[in-house]
Amino acid sequence: xxPARWDSTLKKRTDVTPGTSLLVxxxxxxxVATEKQGRxxxxxxxxxxxxxALTMKAAVLIQRWYRRYMxxxxxxxxxxxxxxxxxxxxxxxxxxxxxxxxxxxxxxFTQLNGNxxxxxxxxxxxxxxxxxxxxxxxxxxxVPELYTGPRLSFPLSVSDTNALLSxxxxxxxxxxxxxxxLLYETKTLLKQMPNITHLSTSYTNEITICGDLHGRxxxxxxxxxxxxxxxxxxxxxxxGDFVDRGKKSIEVVILLFAYLLLYPDxxxxxxxxxxxxxxxxxxxxxKEVMQKYKAHGREILQLFQDVFSLLPVATVIDGxxxxxxxxxxxxxxLDFLSSIERHKVKSALRFPRRSVEQLDIGQSCRQMKRLxxxxxxxxxxxxSHSKNQRTPHQRNRxxxxxxxxSAASTSSSSSSSSSSSLLFSPRTPSCLxxxxxxxxxxxxxxxxxxxxxxxxxxxxxxxxxxxxxxxEWKQIVDILWSDPKTQKGxxxxxxxxxxxxxxxxxxxRLLLQHGLQLLIRSHECKQExxxxxxxxxxxxxxxxxxxxxxxxxxxxxxKVGRELVPxxxxxxxSRTTRKLTLTQRVRAAEGxxxxxxxxxxxxxxxxxxxxxxxxxxxxxxxxxxxEWAQVLESVLRxxxxxxxxxxxxxxxxxDGSVDYQSCFEDMESGISLPQVTSNLAETLFRYRTDIExxxxxxxxxxxxxxxxxxxxxxxxxxxAHLGVDINDRxxxxxxxxxxxxxxxxxxxxxxxxxFRVVHKLDNKDQQxxxxxxxxxxx
Amino acid sequence: xxxxxxxxxxIVSDVHKKIRAxxxxxxxxxxxxxDVREIxxxxxxxxxxxxxxxxxxxxAEVEEDHTGYIHxxxxxPAMTKVLLDLKFxxxxxxxxxxxxxxxxxxxxxxxxxxxxxxxxxxxxxxxTQEEMDEMLTALADPEKNLVYxxxxxxxxxxxxxx
Numbered sequence: 001x002x003p004a005r006w007d008s009t010l011k012k013r014t015d016v017t018p019g020t021s022l023l024v025x026x027x028x029x030x031x032v033a034t035e036k037q038g039r040x041x042x043x044x045x046x047x048x049x050x051x052x053a054l055t056m057k058a059a060v061l062i063q064r065w066y067r068r069y070m071x072x073x074x075x076x077x078x079x080x081x082x083x084x085x086x087x088x089x090x091x092x093x094x095x096x097x098x099x100x101x102x103x104x105x106x107x108x109f110t111q112l113n114g115n116x117x118x119x120x121x122x123x124x125x126x127x128x129x130x131x132x133x134x135x136x137x138x139x140x141x142x143v144p145e146l147y148t149g150p151r152l153s154f155p156l157s158v159s160d161t162n163a164l165l166s167x168x169x170x171x172x173x174x175x176x177x178x179x180x181x182l183l184y185e186t187k188t189l190l191k192q193m194p195n196i197t198h199l200s201t202s203y204t205n206e207i208t209i210c211g212d213l214h215g216r217x218x219x220x221x222x223x224x225x226x227x228x229x230x231x232x233x234x235x236x237x238x239x240g241d242f243v244d245r246g247k248k249s250i251e252v253v254i255l256l257f258a259y260l261l262l263y264p265d266x267x268x269x270x271x272x273x274x275x276x277x278x279x280x281x282x283x284x285x286x287k288e289v290m291q292k293y294k295a296h297g298r299e300i301l302q303l304f305q306d307v308f309s310l311l312p313v314a315t316v317i318d319g320x321x322x323x324x325x326x327x328x329x330x331x332x333x334l335d336f337l338s339s340i341e342r343h344k345v346k347s348a349l350r351f352p353r354r355s356v357e358q359l360d361i362g363q364s365c366r367q368m369k370r371l372x373x374x375x376x377x378x379x380x381x382x383x384s385h386s387k388n389q390r391t392p393h394q395r396n397r398x399x400x401x402x403x404x405x406s407a408a409s410t411s412s413s414s415s416s417s418s419s420s421s422l423l424f425s426p427r428t429p430s431c432l433x434x435x436x437x438x439x440x441x442x443x444x445x446x447x448x449x450x451x452x453x454x455x456x457x458x459x460x461x462x463x464x465x466x467x468x469x470x471x472e473w474k475q476i477v478d479i480l481w482s483d484p485k486t487q488k489g490x491x492x493x494x495x496x497x498x499x500x501x502x503x504x505x506x507x508x509r510l511l512l513q514h515g516l517q518l519l520i521r522s523h524e525c526k527q528e529x530x531x532x533x534x535x536x537x538x539x540x541x542x543x544x545x546x547x548x549x550x551x552x553x554x555x556x557x558x559k560v561g562r563e564l565v566p567x568x569x570x571x572x573x574s575r576t577t578r579k580l581t582l583t584q585r586v587r588a589a590e591g592x593x594x595x596x597x598x599x600x601x602x603x604x605x606x607x608x609x610x611x612x613x614x615x616x617x618x619x620x621x622x623x624x625x626x627e628w629a630q631v632l633e634s635v636l637r638x639x640x641x642x643x644x645x646x647x648x649x650x651x652x653x654x655d656g657s658v659d660y661q662s663c664f665e666d667m668e669s670g671i672s673l674p675q676v677t678s679n680l681a682e683t684l685f686r687y688r689t690d691i692e693x694x695x696x697x698x699x700x701x702x703x704x705x706x707x708x709x710x711x712x713x714x715x716x717x718x719x720a721h722l723g724v725d726i727n728d729r730x731x732x733x734x735x736x737x738x739x740x741x742x743x744x745x746x747x748x749x750x751x752x753x754x755f756r757v758v759h760k761l762d763n764k765d766q767q768x769x770x771x772x773x774x775x776x777x778x
Numbered sequence: 779x780x781x782x783x784x785x786x787x788x789i790v791s792d793v794h795k796k797i798r799a800x801x802x803x804x805x806x807x808x809x810x811x812x813d814v815r816e817i818x819x820x821x822x823x824x825x826x827x828x829x830x831x832x833x834x835x836x837x838a839e840v841e842e843d844h845t846g847y848i849h850x851x852x853x854x855p856a857m858t859k860v861l862l863d864l865k866f867x868x869x870x871x872x873x874x875x876x877x878x879x880x881x882x883x884x885x886x887x888x889x890x891x892x893x894x895x896x897x898x899x900x901x902x903x904x905x906t907q908e909e910m911d912e913m914l915t916a917l918a919d920p921e922k923n924l925v926y927x928x929x930x931x932x933x934x935x936x937x938x939x940x
Contacts, residue, residue, distance in 0.1 A: 050880050058880035060902035064827055065869055065877075066913055071822030073916075078803045486808065641799040 077586050079641060081527065083593040084548035086638040087600065138180035141296065152178045154185055156262045161229075164258055168217060168251040176296035179254065183303040186257045189264060190310035195342045196334065197268050197315045199237070204266070206561040207317060209237045211522035211530075211541035212272065215246025215285070218573045219544055219555050220255065226571060227557065230259040230267045237315050239522045239541065240272020240325030240480070244283035246544070250292060257307075271311035271342075272325040273480040273498070273523065277301065278347040282689065309343040313479050320564055322516050326523045327482030327538075328507070329500040330490040331474060334514050340472040348477045348498055483524060484538050504534040511537060518566070520558065529556025529570045545572040549592045551585030594648050600636055601649065602667045603685035607635045612660045622657040695748040705745040790858065797857045800824055801850055810850040814841055817848055824857070826866040830903045836860070871931050878927040889925040891918055 050058075143151065149172045150163035167174065174182075201207060208227055213220055228234040242256055243249035259267045273279065280286045280301075289304070290297040314337065315323040322334075481499025485491075488503040507519060519538045524531075525547045531540045545555035556570045601608065611631040615623040623631075628650065629642035651662040684691065694714055695706060715731050800820045804812040812820065817840075818833055828836065840852040860866065881897050882889055891914050898905045898913065905913065917925050 049883060054880055055897070056901045058877035059897045060829070061869060061874065061877040062881070063898060063903045063905060064829060065874055066898075066917075067818070067909075068822040068827055068868075070909075070912065070916075071819040074819050075800065075803060075823040082803075486806075641802070643795055644799045 073586050076590055079644060080586070080590045080593040081548070081552065082640055083597050083638075083645075084552065084589075085525070086640055087593075087596050088548075138177050138184065141175075141177035141180070143175050143177050147175055148172070149174055150178065151175075152182065152258075154181060154261075156185075156258055158262065161255070161258050161262055164255055165221075165224075165229075168248070168255065169221065173250075173292055174254060176293050176300065179250075179293070179300055180296065180303060182254060182257055182261070183300070183307055185261055187303065187307050187310060189261060190307060190312075193310075193312050194338060195313050195340065196338045197270075197312050198319070199235070199268065199315060199317045201318055201560065201562045201564070204235045205233050206559040207235050207237060209239060209323060209520055209541060209558040209560070209566075211239050211543040211555075211557070212241035212525070212547075213238070213246070213252050214241055214274070214544045214547070215243055215249030215252055215288070216544045216555075216573070217246070217248035217251045217255075219571075220252050222555075222571055222573055223543065223557055226569065227559075230263055232263070232266055235263075235266040235268070237268045237270065237317075237323055239315075239323055239520070240270045240311075241274045241522065242269075242272065243285040244274040244280060245547075246284075247288065249285045249288050253304075268315055269311055270315055270323060270325055271308065271313050271480065273348060275308035275311055276347045277305040277308065280304075305346060306343070309346045311342075313337065313342055313476060316516075317560065318564060320516055321518045321520060321560065322511075322514070323520045324479045325521060326478070326480045326499055327484055327521050328502050328510050328519065329474075329478035329482055330502070330506050330509075331471075332478055332510055333475070334510075336471075337475050337479070340475060342476060345473050345476045348473075348480055481523070484521075484533050484540075486533070504537070507534045507537050517564070520566070525553055526556075527553045529554040530558070530568050539566060549589035550574075552589050594645075597638075597640075597645070598649065598663075598667060599685070600638070601632070601663050603682055604635055605664055606682055608632065608663070609660075611635055616660075621661055622653045622655075622659050624657050628658040628660060692748075705747055708744050708746060711746050711748075790862070793858050793861050794854060796824060797854055797861070798850070801853065805850075811842075811847045812853075814846050814848050817853075821857070821860075821866075824861065825868065826860060827868050828866040832866060874931050875928065878931075882927070887926065887928060889927060891923060891925065894925055 150160065150167045152160045152163075152174075164174065199207060208223075210223060224230075230236050236259075238256055242253045246252070256267070256269060260269060274283065274285070277286070285304075286301060289301050293300055313324065314334070316334075317323070478499050481493060482502055483493060483499070484507070485501040485503055488505040490503065490506050491501050493499045493501050511517060511519065517537075519534075520541060521538065522541055522543075524540050524542065525544070526540055526542050529542055529545065532538065533540070539558065541556060541558050542553070543555045543557055545553060547553055551572075554570045554572045556568050558566045558568055560566050608631060611634065612623055612628065613619070615627040615631070625643055625646060628646070632642050633639070646658065649663055651659045653659045712728070712731060716728065800823050801810075801812060804816045804820060814837060817837055821828060821833065821836070836856060837848070840848050840856050842849055842852070878889070879885070881893065894917075895910055895914070899907070899910055914925075917927075917930055919926055
């Protein structure tokens with residue numbers, strides 16, 4: 001929004017009285033009195049040319065009217081923005097629920113199918129040490145003659161990357177065999193890379209730095225078009241979040257990896273918080289892979305998991321500019337960061353388990369059993385010994401930080417199913433297990449060991465202090481998830497559920513400590529595609545335009561040359577063929593945001609109603625606007641201007657109070673099922689996405705069907721974990737009432753349809769807002 | 779809207795809340811200050827129709843000694859007075875229509891982009907090029923590239939509540 005401009009010449013203030021003629025209203029340069037006495041209004045139709053004074057007055061009126069209109073539009077745009085952001089971040093917090101649910105499931109899981117390890121275990125707890133080569137049989141995958149897409153040959157050449165570009169522009173999909181091979185090659189390359197990439201501008205031209213892409217192929221192609229393809233003349237740094245949300249995540253990330261393989265010296269990638277298999281489950285990447293690659297999806301996902309965890313976490317240019325995806329914390333230490341094993345942090349959302357999990361689970365279980373029975377006081381030494389034998393290079397690396405080893409202590413058991421406080425509460429392990437000694441087996445424990453009961457024996461554990469791998473995990477999570485704030489200090493990022501809020505003093509200190517002058521990060525969508533803060537020491541760069549909705553924001557990238565002065569380049573992809581006016585765009589975005597907000601209301605209806613009824617003891621059906629706003633704020637926990645949004649959400653009663661039932665009027669569930677109580681319906685609305693993810697995982701053969709037994713089992717686990725009181729009978733009835741083939745399987749797409757919120761006024765809205773052709777990305 | 783049965787305090791309280799909400803939308807640092815250049819937007823969005831001169835005066839009243847910032851403490855009482863006194867009331871539709879008709883010399887029922895541009899960027903409280911571009915994008919019929927002002931006025935009259 002451009003700042004309001006005004007003439008330097010001061011104009012005399014006049015009072016406006018409505019209902020008078022045009023001439024009288026304007027008093028520019030002269031007093032009102034003179035005007036009133038003055039000329040008659042020349043509004044005679046026969047007069048062709050109005051006087052210059054009249055023309056000017058008319059112009060001024062229109063200008064003021066228009067400026068006011070734009071201000072209103074801008075205000076609506078901001079509120080819309082707030083809504084999208086609040087819901088997005090609230091959703092990310094919900095993500096923690098999902099991940100802790102997975103932990104819970106894993107720990108309580110019995111094989112649903114009995115045919116070997118299921119996808120959940122594989123996705124969440126790989127049996128194979130990712131550092132070792134995973135069996136990839138891409139060679140065995142036949143590529144049919146009829147396949148017209150790119151056939152890559154490794155090592156890649158420019159013709160391969162060009163082929164990929166044209167193929168993706170034409171909506172083609174790369175064959176699974178090449179995807180796997182590409183990922184395998186990428187993994188091999190990334191293993192050789194350090195955690196922090198150091199670049200220099202002396203040998204290259206300007207370096208281009210891009211932010212979040214989130215599967216927006218159009219934005220990536222636009223950047224390449226405007227700025228040039230990656231090459232020696234045009235080196236790039238892509239700062240994470242390549243996947244999720246957008247529908248072309250695979251294409252985006254394949255292109256990025258292809259260029260990485262082609263030009264490892266000119267193409268640099270940082271890991272983002274969405275390069276994380278658990279985030280992918282929730283935010284669409286997993287689904288996209290499974291849909292595009294029905295036969296090899298799981299294999300592909302597993303390789304992606306490895307590759308993501310092997311991505312470097314930071315880039316430094318000329319020792320002066322630090323580039324990370326999220327931000328920093330007061331604990332960030334770049335030297336420590338460069339020394340850790342980044343691939344161990346597979347997902348920021350899974351608290352690091354004991355490093356024994358890196359071993360083959362079967363083996364470790366056997367060891368555990370053996371150790372327990374002998375009540376050995378140093379069970380961990382044998383574990384660490386075997387571990388070190390398996391991975392000699394890891395042992396070498398670990399010797400580097402032996403000073404921290406003596407401080408190492410307990411790690412918590414993975415069986416805790418605590419919720420979102422997992423990331424921040426001080427560790428109180430429910431079941432202690434001794435931590436393997438990280439360096440050579442002969443190194444003694446710290447002197448003041450505690451003797452703690454472990455299962456049925458005692459073990460020694462060093463005194464509590466942040467365990468090694470906890471610190472490592474925190475370093476990475478802080479880098480990937482933190483956000484800058486304006487106040488000083490460093491506090492846990494409760495909004496997101498991970499990382500920190502870091503203030504200008506934290507930035508200042510880190511920059512000084514490492515001789516840096518600028519921090520470039522991404523992770524937050526900005527209306528202009530970029531934003532400066534912390535007195536210009538921090539730049540946020542975001543490269544996915546129209547992130548929330550068409551017209552919601554621009555994308556941008558930065559170029560820095562030898563003088564290290566960043567220059568910004570903005571753009572905005574227009575997906576619709578019809579050019580939209582600003583009004584239409586704002587309306588469309590607003591409509592979309594309000595719909596999302598209404599769905600939130602609907603899915604919390606019971607809670608909201610009980611809160612509202614507390615202010616309405618006589619059951620009049622209305623409460624004051626303040627009370628209404630208060631209840632919404634406390635139940636939904638979204639920091640939004642509720643009073644201003646009220647007209648879109650609820651009606652007023654004649655006496656000016658809010659008719660609160662009207663909030664829920666224009667929405668209903670997709671299918672009406674008598675068995676569905678409001679409690680059940682709401683829960684399903686709220687967790688619809690999560691449930692869908694779980695079903696997709698269980699549905700191993702991607703048939704769209706799961707067995708009734710699987711359905712029941714999953715549902716019971718889910719509701720037990722959430723503490724939602726839904727009885728089995730209700731679920732059973734529900735399952736039976738959904739139309740399914742009589743062979744005892746459920747079409748879960750149909751099931752989920754029942755729990756999609758339908759907006760009754762949809763048709764009306766669409767006419768009003770102007771229907772958009774392009775894809776919706778939420 | 780003010781209800782006769784509402785007490786004076788309640789009315790003032792409502793007004794305060796409206797002002798705060800509008801202010802907070804631009805309070806990026808969450809420290810109750812906004813950039814002075816955004817004040818125009820805030821005031822307009824609260825339903826007021828000040829001239830540029832009006833804006834100047836109001837800003838002079840509330841700005842923090844040429845720092846370029848305005849603090850809520852000063853803005854709130856000043857703006858409350860403006861709203862309660864209905865100081866800068868809106869322009870009725872018929873007047874707006876008259877204004878357009880003055881500019882539409884040939885009484886065509888529409889304005890061409892060049893015509894409108896000439897007036898907006900050369901007369902009165904002139905627009906910047908950026909504002910002009912935005913206006914044309916917002917108001918011009920996308921197919922014919924003409925400004926049909928009669929339709930616009932009714933379509934774009936702002937709901938006072940929002």
